[in-house]
């Protein structure tokens with residue numbers, strides 16, 4: 559059995575969030591501690607702990623992370639100007655929540671690698 563995470567609780571509505579998108583495979587909501595004007599987390603509905611745990615069966619959900627990122631980019635009108643997608647993996651990668659999620663960051667020039675400075 560897969561363990562429930564804080565993001566599972568957001569997805570099932572136990573914990574409140576600013577939900578931006580939801581379908582059968584992924585959900586997207588605003589990061590509680592935004593590092594850019596637009597900082598959205600796109601999360602697999604299934605609580606896969608990390609990229610190190612994915613299997614071929616997860617490919618549809620993992621692919622959906624990208625199609626939803628592209629949709630957000632269009633919605634925020636940054637698909638041409640640019641944005642950043644980050645997936646942190648494991649302790650040394652800075653992953654705090656053990657449930658695969660893609661950070662979508664946009665809004666102005668983001669600077670070098672890693673999270674931009676908060677605006």
Ligand code: AMP
Nearest residue numbers: 564575588589590591646652653654655
């Ligand atoms: P990571 O370090 O890649 O695991 O990112 C975890 C992210 O989850 C951080 O950017 C947090 O600000 C964010 N976060 C933690 N709790 C919540 C919450 N309840 N609602 C929205 N975002 C959250």
